[in-house]
Amino acid sequence: xxxxxxxxxxxxxxxxxxxxxxxxxxxxxxxxxxxxxxxxxxxxxxxxxxxxxxxxxxxxxxxxxxxxxxxxxxxxxxxxxxxxxxxxxxxxxxxxxxxxxxxxxxxxxxxxxxxxxxxxxxxxxxxxxxxxxxxxxxxxxxxxxxxxxxxxxxxxxxxxxxxxxxxxxxxx
Amino acid sequence: xxxxxxxxxxxxxxxxxxxxxxxxxxxxxxxxxxxxxxxxxxxxxxxxxxxxxxxxxxxxxxxxxxxxxxxxxxxxxxxxxxxxxxxxxxxxxxxxxxxxxxxxxxxxxxxxxxxxxxxxxxxxxxxxxxxxxxxxxxxxxxxxxxxxxxxxxxxxxxxxxxxxxxxxxxxxxxxxxxxxxxxxxxxxxxxxxxxxxxxxxxxxxxxxxxxxxxxxxxxxxxxxxxxxxxxxxxxxxxxxxxxxxxxxxxxxxxxxxxxxxxxxxxxxxxxxxxxxxxxxxxxxxxxxxxxxxxxxxxxxxxxxxxxxxxxxxxxxxxxxxxxxxxxxxxxxxxxxxxxxxxxxxxxxxxxxxxxxxxxxxxxxxxxxxxxxxxxxxxxxxxxxxxxxxxxxxxxxxxxxxxxxxxxxxxxxxxxxxxxxxxxxxxxxxxxxxxxxxxxxxxxxxxxxxxxxxxxxxxxxxxxxxxxxxxxxxxxxxxxxxxxxxxxxxxxxxxxxxxxxxxxxxxxxxxxxxxxxxxxxxxxxxxxxxxxxxxxxxxxxxxxxxxxxxxxxxxxxxxxxxxxxxxxxxxxxxxxxxxxxxxxxxxxxxxxxxxxxxxxxxxxxxxxxxxxxxxxxxxxxxxxxxxxxxxxx
Ligand SMILES: Cc1ncc(C[n+]2csc(CCOP(=O)(O)OP(=O)(O)O)c2C)c(N)n1
Ligand SMILES: [Mg+2]
Numbered sequence: 001x002x003x004x005x006x007x008x009x010x011x012x013x014x015x016x017x018x019x020x021x022x023x024x025x026x027x028x029x030x031x032x033x034x035x036x037x038x039x040x041x042x043x044x045x046x047x048x049x050x051x052x053x054x055x056x057x058x059x060x061x062x063x064x065x066x067x068x069x070x071x072x073x074x075x076x077x078x079x080x081x082x083x084x085x086x087x088x089x090x091x092x093x094x095x096x097x098x099x100x101x102x103x104x105x106x107x108x109x110x111x112x113x114x115x116x117x118x119x120x121x122x123x124x125x126x127x128x129x130x131x132x133x134x135x136x137x138x139x140x141x142x143x144x145x146x147x148x149x150x151x152x153x154x155x156x157x158x159x160x161x162x163x164x165x166x167x168x169x170x171x172x
Numbered sequence: 173x174x175x176x177x178x179x180x181x182x183x184x185x186x187x188x189x190x191x192x193x194x195x196x197x198x199x200x201x202x203x204x205x206x207x208x209x210x211x212x213x214x215x216x217x218x219x220x221x222x223x224x225x226x227x228x229x230x231x232x233x234x235x236x237x238x239x240x241x242x243x244x245x246x247x248x249x250x251x252x253x254x255x256x257x258x259x260x261x262x263x264x265x266x267x268x269x270x271x272x273x274x275x276x277x278x279x280x281x282x283x284x285x286x287x288x289x290x291x292x293x294x295x296x297x298x299x300x301x302x303x304x305x306x307x308x309x310x311x312x313x314x315x316x317x318x319x320x321x322x323x324x325x326x327x328x329x330x331x332x333x334x335x336x337x338x339x340x341x342x343x344x345x346x347x348x349x350x351x352x353x354x355x356x357x358x359x360x361x362x363x364x365x366x367x368x369x370x371x372x373x374x375x376x377x378x379x380x381x382x383x384x385x386x387x388x389x390x391x392x393x394x395x396x397x398x399x400x401x402x403x404x405x406x407x408x409x410x411x412x413x414x415x416x417x418x419x420x421x422x423x424x425x426x427x428x429x430x431x432x433x434x435x436x437x438x439x440x441x442x443x444x445x446x447x448x449x450x451x452x453x454x455x456x457x458x459x460x461x462x463x464x465x466x467x468x469x470x471x472x473x474x475x476x477x478x479x480x481x482x483x484x485x486x487x488x489x490x491x492x493x494x495x496x497x498x499x500x501x502x503x504x505x506x507x508x509x510x511x512x513x514x515x516x517x518x519x520x521x522x523x524x525x526x527x528x529x530x531x532x533x534x535x536x537x538x539x540x541x542x543x544x545x546x547x548x549x550x551x552x553x554x555x556x557x558x559x560x561x562x563x564x565x566x567x568x569x570x571x572x573x574x575x576x577x578x579x580x581x582x583x584x585x586x587x588x589x590x591x592x593x594x595x596x597x598x599x600x601x602x603x604x605x606x607x608x609x610x611x612x613x614x615x616x617x618x619x620x621x622x623x624x625x626x627x628x629x630x631x632x633x634x635x636x637x638x639x640x641x642x643x644x645x646x647x648x649x650x651x652x653x654x655x656x657x658x659x660x661x662x663x664x665x666x667x668x669x670x671x672x673x674x675x676x677x678x679x680x681x682x683x684x685x686x687x688x689x690x691x692x693x694x695x696x697x698x699x700x701x702x703x704x705x706x707x708x709x710x711x712x713x714x715x716x717x718x719x720x721x722x723x724x725x726x727x728x729x730x731x732x733x734x735x736x737x738x739x740x741x742x743x744x745x746x747x748x749x750x751x752x753x754x755x756x757x758x759x760x761x762x763x764x765x766x767x768x769x770x771x772x773x774x775x776x777x778x779x780x781x782x783x784x785x786x787x788x789x790x791x792x793x794x795x796x797x798x799x800x801x802x803x804x
Contacts, residue, residue: 002798019407022356027348034349065536072533078353078373078408 007063011040012087013094013164014071015172016056019079020046027077028056037070038062041096041139041161053081057163084172086164092172094164098142103130104153112152119145130155138162229397231360231390232261235324237397238367240267244295246286246657247271248279252299253339254326257391271657271686274678276303278650280310281676284319285651288637289612290658291444293320293374300326301339304385305346309644311381312350316641317467318442320379322370323351329389330358343385352380358387360395365404377410378531379442410530414547419555421543422502422526426556427563429500429524431571432460435483438467438640439505439529439549441633447550448472448633451504454553458565461575463491465506467640470630480575481584484512485776486622489583490575492774492782495520497574503527505549508539509641510778510803518781528552583774583787584626592767593743595620595695599627599667602693605750611663612655614638616648616672619701619772624667626772646675649692653679656688663691663754670696670720680733683759691753692761694726697768705771709786710796726763733759740764778803 018024025044032039040059047055060070067085074083086092100121102112105128112131116123121135130153135145139162146157166172229237235258239247247270251259262270273279276298283294294314298307304325314321328337344356353373355366363386370382414422426432434455440447448471455462455478462472463480472479481488483495492514495501501523506512508527513519516538525541527534528549535544545552586596599620613628614637615621621638630636637655639647648666656664666673673694683690703718730737736756740749740763753760774785779800786792 002802023344023348023354026345030348065540069533069537072535072537076531076533081407 009061009063010067010087011059011061012067012070012085013092013162014058014060014074015084015086015164016058016074016080017082018054018056018077019081020052020054021079024054024079025056027079028058028074031073031077032060032070035069035073037066043161043163055163057161059162084166086166086172089166089172092164092166094138094162095136096139096142096162097134097136097160098146099124099158100133100135100146100149101130101155101157102133102149102153103155105129108152112149115145115148115152121145226396226398228394229360230257230261230392230394231357231363231386232257232392234360234363234395234397235367235386235391236261236265236268238364238402239295242367242371243292245269245292246654247295247297248273248282248286248654249297249324250274250276250279250299250303252303252326254300254328254388255297255303255324255391257388258297258324258326258386269657270297271653271682273650273653274681275676276306277309277646278653278676278679278682280307280321280323281313281644281647281650282654282657282679282682283321283323284310284314284317284647285614285637285654286658287314287319287321287654288441288651289634289655289662289664291634292658293322293371293379294654296321296323298323298325299339300328300343300388301341303339304343305341308346308350309642309646310650311347311383313639313642313644313647314381315350315352317639318379318438319381320374321381322367322374323347323381323383325383325385326391327356327385327387330387331389333387343383347383350381351383352378354383354385356385356387357390360390360393363390363395364397364402368402369404369408373408376408378439378529378534411546412530412548412551414528414545414552414555418543418545419552419559422545422556423559423563425500425524425526425543426458426460426502427560427565429460430566430568431494431498431574432458432500432502432568433480433494433498434458434460434462434472435464435495435501435503435506436462436468436471437465437504437506440468440471441505443505443530443549445633447505447548447553450550450553450557453557457557457560457563459568460502460565461494461572463487463494465509465512465640466625466638468506469625469636470633473631474629475631478572482625484509485514485778486626486772486774487512487776488626489581489774489785489787490578492776492785493578494575495523496782498523501525503529503541504553505529507534507537510538513539514776514784515779515781518783520782581787583785586770586773586788589767593740593746593764595697595766595770596623596627597743598693598695598740598746598764598766599623601746602665602667602750603628605747606663606665606754609663609754610635611665612637612652612659614648614651614655614664614666616666616668616675617643617645617702618669618672619697619705619770620667620669620672620695622702622772623695628667645669645672649673649676649690650679650682652690652692653683653686653688656683656690657686664689665691665693668692668694669701670694670698670723671700673726674724677729680729680735680759680761684734687758689756689758689760691759693750693753694761694763695766696723696726696763697766697770698723699768701770702772704769708771709775709777709792709794710801712794726761730759730761735759735761738762
């Protein structure tokens with residue numbers, strides 16, 4: 001008899017600066033699948049004026065030795081300039097944007113608006129029977145908001161995945 | 173402008189090497205002995221000065237010029253629709269020698285054999301779709317064994333990409349995780365810089381295959397070409413030197429070790445001849461015994477008193493015990509592969525470990541080390557030697573005495589047989605009888621490969637070509653062909669198995685066509701011996717589909733291809749057969765019938781530790797628990 005073993009895991013946030021070339025996202029995402037790593041969230045956009053460099057933020061989880069391998073394997077890709085494990089070098093800020101659609105009338109509608117206010121979520125679309133709220137914050141703040149909205153007529157949720165940055169004056 | 177009247181023709185004498193009618197037809201030269209000894213390549217400087225500054229050239233033409241500029245001598249390839257423009261650009265161009273293989277896997281392995289035996293990158297040219305997919309095995313093989321290749325694949329025209337066009341495959345997608353880097357070039361203006369970067373990436377840092385996918389329209393469209401070096405940014409600069417602190421620490425650790433081992437791998441070979449010389453110096457200074465992985469054989473001379481032999485699954489008792497009992501392991505260009513470490517939690521339990529590797533992702537991947545040094549083996553060893561000064565190592569005599577005790581086991585010994593030739597004996601005789609010729613040896617995959625690693629001995633780098641990481645049956649014959657191209661005066665022998673040789677047997681035609689006098693020495697045991705051995709040891713001898721049924725008559729097959737065929741049936745014919753093979757000035761198959769059911773020992777069963785080696789004569793259970801069975 002044989003069972004598959006599991007190891008203790010950690011969540012890490014990595015930022016990866018890459019040449020903005022065709023196939024780079026497939027290379028990175030594919031690296032994760034090919035080597036059996038996890039992607040919890042991945043965001044990407046170019047960050048230079050001439051659009052030549054992109055910054056990718058990846059949230060992953062795995063045993064510490066695997067996180068180190070992920071770091072090294074990413075660095076091994078030719079178009080990758082720099083990999084920073086924010087969880088390692090921290091502290092860092094992380095932000096995510098969500099759009100949350102809630103439909104309801106009467107007391108539920110009022111309550112949704114009240115909670116949105118507490119969370120500083122902004123209604124960006126309204127009908128007489130629905131709202132779309134825009135909310136930014138750390139992922140657990142968004143989790144909590146979505147949970148609360150579930151009882152108040154949640155229709156759908158869209159999330160960007162996080163972007164993150166090291167605190168302080170320096171570049172990571 | 174036609175290819176013929178461009179500037180380079182004026183200074184290259186086409187007629188000197190090729191009969192005029194051959195140039196017109198584009199056919200290969202008639203078969204004649206020793207044609208390979210003609211000079212190829214390396215003529216770029218002759219025409220450079222005469223060329224005009226800038227002119228429009230087709231993508232195909234830019235590719236050819238760029239390959240010449242890189243000093244490429246041989247292109248291993250196979251034509252097809254999506255590379256016709258490139259083949260047309262090659263037509264009659266004698267600066268590049270195109271070797272027409274019989275299957276694209278053969279092209280990739282031949283390029284590997286060329287690269288491994290010469291230290292230069294191998295170049296492959298194949299068509300889109302099936303041409304590219306056929307080459308993938310060889311590309312993956314080169315990726316795992318860190319062999320520098322530049323693979324050019326044709327692609328359907330840009331406008332048809334994504335439309336499931338005829339012979340379209342997502343080559344860049346398919347090869348993404350078995351290349352070091354790959355490109356889809358969409359503009360001929362990018363070709364020169366891309367090719368230049370591809371060669372740099374393939375050959376520097378940890379070498380590996382780089383693929384360039386070129387749509388057919390990009391081969392035909394033109395772009396400006398100049399003789400000036402391609403303009404590009406330099407974004408790839410792998411580290412070469414180790415950090416000064418780490419070097420100092422390494423020196424202290426080595427100088428204070430009482431039981432050190434140098435554990436070397438393919439990285440030493442990739443690092444070049446200088447690395448093998450420096451390794452010898454390091455060994456002399458430190459007195460440490462040396463073992464090597466399968467890929468590193470030849471980096472340290474096998475007749476040295478401190479040579480332990482290969483380590484790992486089929487390594488020697490002394491190498492594996494020394495690793496197990498060492499207080500310091502200095503890993504130089506090896507990667508703690510599962511075939512080397514055996515059971516991880518029992519691997520070298522009492523040792524400190526230094527790991528020198530140019531690829532930081534190899535460090536702490538499977539085994540946690542105490543001192544990582546990211547850098548090129550030759551440079552790092554040189555740094556260690558510089559810092560070593562006049563230090564004296566510890567007295568290692570007690571350690572050496574223990575090692576001598578392990579050597580007493582004579583773990584490579586095997587029982588002789590009256591009825592049949594023992595395969596190990598065949599390798600020993602092959603070694604003894606070819607030793608003075610310093611041959612290049614390639615292998616297929618299986619027991620014969622391990623016996624070759626154990627009983628053939630190497631004294632210098634680039635003589636041993638084997639598929640280590642991927643373990644690709646069918647590697648050996650094309651690799652031998654590639655090696656023979658790069659080493660026209662060398663004796664090149666593929667030590668083969670009866671099953672493996674059939675995986676790329678079609679390449680016999682390639683050797684015939686180009687008069688490549690490669691030798692194929694088959695240890696014919698009528699089994700997929702390695703599979704049979706595992707079934708004997710783990711599945712109670714249920715030999716499921718491992719018998720080599722319906723084998724061809726290899727001697728007749730040799731003759732059918734214009735080779736010489738020799739059969740060796742008993743020990744009395746062994747030496748004469750080997751000598752006849754060596755003496756024949758052309759390709760030879762030797763069908764050496766060996767004992768059918770011998771096993772390859774010593775062996776560390778997968779999932780076992782270095783101390784649980786099985787030696788000849790040990791009784792083996794014939795079964796294993798599921799945990800062990802699940803390991804590869
Ligand atoms: C392409 C490929 N397919 C399957 C295998 C699995 N395999 C490893 S060794 C072996 C048998 C090789 O038989 P043979 O060439 O006769 O060598 P022997 O072990 O008998 O010396 C097989 C099937 C492999 N390594 N490569
Ligand atoms: Mg066999």
